[in-house]
Amino acid sequence: MNTAQVKKSLEAGELCIIKKCGKSSIWNTFGIVAEKAGAESSASKQLPMVACRQCLKCFKYISHTTGTTHLARHVEQGCSNESCKQLKLSVAN
Structure with a gap:
């Protein structure tokens, strides 16, 4: 199952x-x-896989291998959800 299929399944x-x-x-x-x-x-x-609780964007994730940098990057740069934007501001301060 790819990330797009997982997002659709989460939405459903x-x-x-x-x-x-x-x-x-x-x-x-x-x-x-x-x-x-x-x-x-x-x-x-x-x-x-993991998913953003705010926008449901999915990322492949294997514990002890993948790390969390790409997840933090989603919050910092990519999530268009207002809740993620607020989190970005609180992390930056």
Whole structure:
């Protein structure tokens, strides 16, 4: 599944974004993309992607390999969502 397909699935409610605990403050804006848990299971299958909680833009992410620089760049330069712009201002100060 590519990032465009994942974004469409998030918009349709077929996938969800779950909280990622980490040292970086970027995880307040991003979360791990996962399949929604069924009635018989409380666990969600995580995908190797993260999504911006504000605009749902998706990025490939593999823990301990990918890093968070490209996610921070999205907040600093690319997200057109007003909430991300506010986060950018608070990070800059």
